[in-house]
Amino acid sequence: MKAADKAKHRTDMISSALRSAILERVLMPGMKLPEDSLGERFGVSRTLIRQSLERLAAEGLVELRRNKGAMVARPSLEEARDLFELRTQIEDLVISRVVKNMSPEILGELESHLAKEVEAEHASEPISIRLATEFHILLARLAGSPVLLRYVEEIGYRCGLTLSLYARPHSTDCGIQEHRQIIDALAKGDEDTARKLMRHHLTAVADRALFRTEEGGPLLYLDALEPYAKKVRDGGA
Amino acid sequence: MKAADKAKHRTDMISSALRSAILERVLMPGMKLPEDSLGERFGVSRTLIRQSLERLAAEGLVELRRNKGAMVARPSLEEARDLFELRTQIEDLVISRVVKNMSPEILGELESHLAKEVEAEHASEPISIRLATEFHILLARLAGSPVLLRYVEEIGYRCGLTLSLYARPHSTDCGIQEHRQIIDALAKGDEDTARKLMRHHLTAVADRALFRTEEGGPLLYLDALEPYAKKVRDGGA
DNA sequence: GTATAAAGGATTGCATGCAATTTCGCCACA
DNA sequence: TGTGGCGAAATTGCATGCAATCCTTTATAC
Numbered sequence: 014m015k016a017a018d019k020a021k022h023r024t025d026m027i028s029s030a031l032r033s034a035i036l037e038r039v040l041m042p043g044m045k046l047p048e049d050s051l052g053e054r055f056g057v058s059r060t061l062i063r064q065s066l067e068r069l070a071a072e073g074l075v076e077l078r079r080n081k082g083a084m085v086a087r088p089s090l091e092e093a094r095d096l097f098e099l100r101t102q103i104e105d106l107v108i109s110r111v112v113k114n115m116s117p118e119i120l121g122e123l124e125s126h127l128a129k130e131v132e133a134e135h136a137s138e139p140i141s142i143r144l145a146t147e148f149h150i151l152l153a154r155l156a157g158s159p160v161l162l163r164y165v166e167e168i169g170y171r172c173g174l175t176l177s178l179y180a181r182p183h184s185t186d187c188g189i190q191e192h193r194q195i196i197d198a199l200a201k202g203d204e205d206t207a208r209k210l211m212r213h214h215l216t217a218v219a220d221r222a223l224f225r226t227e228e229g230g231p232l233l234y235l236d237a238l239e240p241y242a243k244k245v246r247d248g249g250a
Numbered sequence: 251m252k253a254a255d256k257a258k259h260r261t262d263m264i265s266s267a268l269r270s271a272i273l274e275r276v277l278m279p280g281m282k283l284p285e286d287s288l289g290e291r292f293g294v295s296r297t298l299i300r301q302s303l304e305r306l307a308a309e310g311l312v313e314l315r316r317n318k319g320a321m322v323a324r325p326s327l328e329e330a331r332d333l334f335e336l337r338t339q340i341e342d343l344v345i346s347r348v349v350k351n352m353s354p355e356i357l358g359e360l361e362s363h364l365a366k367e368v369e370a371e372h373a374s375e376p377i378s379i380r381l382a383t384e385f386h387i388l389l390a391r392l393a394g395s396p397v398l399l400r401y402v403e404e405i406g407y408r409c410g411l412t413l414s415l416y417a418r419p420h421s422t423d424c425g426i427q428e429h430r431q432i433i434d435a436l437a438k439g440d441e442d443t444a445r446k447l448m449r450h451h452l453t454a455v456a457d458r459a460l461f462r463t464e465e466g467g468p469l470l471y472l473d474a475l476e477p478y479a480k481k482v483r484d485g486g487a
Numbered sequence: 488g489t490a491t492a493a494a495g496g497a498t499t500g501c502a503t504g505c506a507a508t509t510t511c512g513c514c515a516c517a
Numbered sequence: 518t519g520t521g522g523c524g525a526a527a528t529t530g531c532a533t534g535c536a537a538t539c540c541t542t543t544a545t546a547c
Contacts (some may be wrong), residue, residue, distance in 0.1 A: 015393070022316070023531090047498070049491055058532045059499090067301065071308055073397075080538050095395050099343075105399075106339050134317050164401055172395075239431075260501090295502045296529085317508050317529055379525070 110156035267478035347393035
């Protein structure tokens with residue numbers, strides 16, 4: 014039996030690449046995602062592209078209109094509100110589970126991630142946004158419930174997408190300072206404080222998403238996602 | 251523009267049919283789901299079957315092992331516990347939202363569903379199980395959050411699947427009496443009581459799933475799902 | 488000049504074909 | 518009799534082809 018039994022395969026890699034491209038704002042909301050062009054760029058046939066798009070559609074990152082192709086989702090303000098509200102409640106569940114599971118290893122993982130965030134603070138904005146999102150996902154993983162993890166991932170991704178539509182450009186979208194405080198509260202086992210901090214943190218992020226840019230209709234598809242495609246074609250991790 | 255713009259299409263219908271078959275215990279956990287046979291039975295090609303299976307796999311109803319085909323999921327006891335715990339917490343969120351949205355129409359929908367449950371009480375067991383599951387889903391719909399609805403659906407389905415693995419056969423899996431009480435509490439706007447009742451209700455269901463049947467390996471695929479396939483082939487709703 | 492209709496091009500929906508992988512049966516051999 | 522390996526059958530992974538649908542452009546009528 015190969016060690017690569019759990020090898021992620023091409024569909025997974027393509028999905029990940031597209032997801033990253035969306036979250037890092039290389040693919041903006043409203044952009045069309047034609048199967049042919051994507052297939053050509055990733056070096057696979059439409060079959061795999063279609064699978065990936067359907068997966069992303071299930072996550073709410075892509076809109077899939079019948080006979081009219083896929084495009085990066087453009088969540089409405091109403092959906093966005095719903096999403097952010099649900100997010101605070103779901104992450105409440107995460108917090109209480111992480112407090113219950115708290116251990117040195119867990120603390121270590123959190124610290125290690127925060128270090129990465131600090132390091133990337135002055136790097137390119139998309140990367141710091143991604144790391145900020147991944148902080149929440151790491152927390153969810155540490156909560157120990159696979160299903161909860163999936164939900165936090167999905168909500169987190171969709172909130173990220175929403176921010177790229179509605180948030181003002183220059184917001185440091187997730188305060189590193191706030192992550193710091195949350196970790197400290199968790200380390201002390203202070204569930205209540207951690208909860209409050211998380212709530213405040215998420216509310217702050219949501220509030221920054223208040224006024225919209227009102228950018229017009231569907232943009233044209235941009236093929237500057239070469240870096241994403243390359244990884245997939247090379248079969249790299 | 252056709253009125254049938256939102257026409258559910260074949261993949262949706264097949265997914266629904268398979269989901270029903272799983273929840274109504276026509277397809278038991280561990281059964282193999284070969285693309286060919288299913289395609290033949292539903293009158294479509296493997297392409298659509300594959301799409302459906304992937305969708306169900308995303309919901310956790312189907313396990314999809316690489317190069318080894320699909321089978322009805324066999325959730326472990328650990329997963330089951332996780333699922334039931336998460337379920338009570340998620341449905342807490344549902345309760346408080348429904349209380350906030352309470353209105354005569356909503357009450358009407360609840361009553362109307364309960365009537366169906368009462369009517370089917372002495373009908374075949376699979377149908378009453380399905381109706382019981384749908385009570386929770388109806389509540390989630392009335393909560394007004396599409397994402398929350400999806401999560402409740404998924405968790406509910408998976409819990410239903412779990413019950414078909416671990417629960418004793420003759421349990422009236424969801425007390426109609428308990429649904430009755432929950433509706434009453436909601437009607438009075440008594441969030442706390444409704445929450446407690448729901449918690450108790452779900453715990454009761456989960457507890458019935460304590461001792462396992464320990465049925466062996468993967469069974470053989472049964473093609474007695476003709477009724478499900480027929481609807482799909484006829485294009486009926 | 489505007490509006491409507493028809494033709495052409497582009498894109499998706501679905502089926503099928505071929506190669507790769509796994510599984511199962513069979514036979515040899517200890 | 519039990520075990521190991523080899524080969525055929527079954528099944529999935531992926532690509533491609535054709536038909537159906539939608540969008541765009543052009544031509545024609547008012």
